[in-house]
Amino acid sequence: MSDSVGETTSGGSRVLICVxxxxxxxxxxNYxxxxxxxxxxxxxxxHVADLVIPHSHLYYGMGVAMPTGSTESMLQSALEQERKKLKEIETKYRTKCKDAGMKHDFITKMKDNHGVGATIVEAAIKNNMTFIVVGTRGLGSIRRTILGSVSDYVLHHSHIPMLICPKHEEK
Known part of the structure; x- marks a missing residue:
């Protein structure tokens, strides 16, 4: 590693791309x-993994979602779905990097109680990144205000320069 923070031995940058x-x-x-x-x-x-229990495994009553079956089997099912999704994402992006001749690594973090944005910021700092690339979901202003925006969180909580790509392709 070079003496400069986040710089590679070949003088390039360490770029975190969120997928x-x-x-x-x-x-x-692509951008x-x-x-x-x-x-x-x-x-x-x-890739920030988020274990989601499918709605089909939940019973909704009196404003509370309760498991319909064994919690262990539900978690196993959710974990297996996340592993499958992760493998597909990893294969896709490793192939894209290899085809483009990009030096790369792939890491996965579990979303914690602070959310996806906090997980991204933590990974960027821990891995000594110099640049962060994220896409946007393109939420409207009301939904973004209520739900929050991952890219907005990263922008305001990280001191690392970033590229935020809008949801629409250039025409």
Missing amino acids: DGSHNAELAF YADHFHKPSNEIVLL
């Missing part, structure tokens, strides 16, 4: 690859 299987994440990856990537950069692909 989640969405079309918007792919647009962000970075087409417009910003340099051969000396090292790419770290980050």
Whole structure:
């Protein structure tokens, strides 16, 4: 590692690209690859996993969601679905990087109680990144205010420069 923070031994940057299987994440990856990537950069692909229990396994009554069956089997099912999704995402982006000749690594973090944005910021700091690339979900202003925005969180809680790619492709 070079003496400069986040700089590779070849003088490039360490770039964190957030991937989640969405079309918007792919647009962000492609935009970075087409417009910003340099051969000396090292790419770290980050997937933040979120275990979601399918609605079909929950019973809703009196304002509370309760498991309909064994909690252990539900968690096993959710974990297996997340593993399958992760493998597909990892294969897709490793192939894209290899085809483009990009030096890369792939890491997965579990979403914690602080949310996806906090997990991204923590991973960027821990991995000594110099640049962060994220896509947007393109929420309207009301939904974004209520639900929050991952890209907005990262922008305001990280001191690392970032590229936020909008949801629509250029025409």
